[in-house]
Amino acid sequence: MVGVNPLVLPGVYAPQEDTDLLAGALSEESLPPGSDVLDVGTGSGALALEAARRGTRVTAVDVSRRAVYAARCNAWRAGLSVRVLRGNLFDPVRGQTFDLILANPPYVPAPNGGRTPRGPARAWDAGGDGRLVLDRICREVPGLLRPGGVLLLVHSALSDPDRTVGHLRAAGMKASVTRRRRIPFGPVLRSREDWLRRRGLLSRGENDEELVVVRAELPR
Template sequence: MTTAEFDTFTSTHVIHADPGVYAPQDDSWLLCEMAAQSGVVQGARVLDMCTGSGAVALAAVTLGAREVFAFDISPLAVACARRNAAALDAEVDVRQGSFADAAALEPFDVVLCNPPYVPSEAVPVGEGPHRAWDGGRDGRVVLDPLCEAAYDLLAPGGTLMVVQSEYSDPERTEQMLRSAGLTVTVAARRSISFGPVMTERAAWLHDVGVLDESRDIEDLVVVRADRR
């Protein structure tokens, strides 16, 4: 898929997000864009973890994936992703489950993930839209388990791409993935203005020493890891 074709996808495919389900935003589209530019999705068996509305999984279908699975722990997200796939007549196997549930399947050629990564005062519990972004005090309540599961999720020659904020320690993601035996690079880094969640949380992030008081932008980082 060329950049122009990707722009056509994002402008013409309407992805609905039900109440309580994460609507695709800059991080979703950056992950899709990097997957498109990498060329690894064509003909691949793809896993979209933390699928939310299913936007990344649907992009994988458009990119020519051979088979697409999408997982989320939220039943609301699973129902929403299934409806979006049906509306676009896209073959996506959407399931409720965790990294362990996904790892119980055959390994994947490509794993894509836009996890919750915004630092939060408390570990997220219960249902609700906050589960799509709250990542615990260091933003890594989902990122760390992903890094631990990554090697087993990937088939030999497979590729993981995960998007996160600079405020959830992408260097730790790189270190954990390398320690797992994967080859790691930073595929993209892009600055965006704070959205509503980061704007609301900025004072607390400053108080705990994560954020400079005058800063109102964040870098989104896409980390790529390859299993050889």
Template sequence: MSVETIAVGAESVYRPQYDSWLLIEALERSNAVAGRRVVDLCTGSGVVAIAAAELGAREVTALDISPGAVCSTQANALAAQVDVEVVLGSWSQAQEHGPFDVVVCNPPYVPVGPETSVGEVAATGPMVSWNGGPDGRSVLDPLCRSAAAMLAEGGSLFLVQSEFADIEQSLASLRMSGMDAKVVADQRIPFGPVLHAQMRWLRDSGRLRHGRVEEQLVVIRADKL
């Protein structure tokens, strides 16, 4: 079954969107997955984990703190007829199951203002799946600092995020941990319901130029030297 046709399942799970597909496309172009041990952090519906399995990964583990996401990933992997070990737990628990050859992650990275209305963006998925805190980096910062410890020698991290969560900070943090980090994919997309719901706050906080309704998504690849 193609990943594009996988049903999301539970309503409490982040729905695959542009960032999910961009991350999968980067994995496809990288040739880094086949025959290797992969972990998908913050897996949500499991769409990236399933794609890794379909790309020939030797072993795939998927982690999420949401019981709904765990159930959805298990159901979607069964429907796609691929083997994915699904673990209920935080992304930070990956070190207990590693090291891995490839770490992939679509983390919560959206900067969220104090007046964001969850009701306006509920169709995107639960707030915890995209809320990256006031600067978008509540998960990105600790993830970038600890990524190298999750990886085997010669392993690679593939991470997707928005420009509004400071791409250069992620690159700098990964490089400081001794990894070779660079942007390997990017895409401009129209604002979805999350950013539309907080456009005023983004402008008032200096993150968004007036009249702009697009954001840049990037995939960062960081290789452990």
């Protein structure tokens, strides 16, 4: 797992299997020193720090005040330079472009999909189909990447990776699922397992979750 004893405040998303899967994808990217990297939904800052260790210029964004504080503290503890901003997804970096964008957004389908998530649930609840934030990323990310720039996006197979890939290809990007990992249900999925089965998002015999990384590249 990425990170060594990061500071994780109550209500801040801690590094988990999806963080680790995305970090593995990050490790395979060619990132010359001085490349500009954006980490949206940074949580405790684990992925931002992984990118900063590569000698890149990193901007991290989170809507949570506690997450921003935790990410700044973890960068200071690691002796790494990371610009951490508070805001909703890409709002704090309008007008800027990046060589690489990392995204671990909320992606879990939620029974009360019409309600705006509050508190810690903002880190995982993403509407009735899990795509409340994913669709926005697919729409907006091409305008934030430089030619040849790459998006690395992690989410659950429950929130339709084919749709993600299709949206990104329709926006003119080369996109595919490059990593997969099956993991046991965590507390959130266990608490809504029956609802997911009624919705047809889980089959009767399915007792674990598949995570995927979607890689999309903007043509040069």
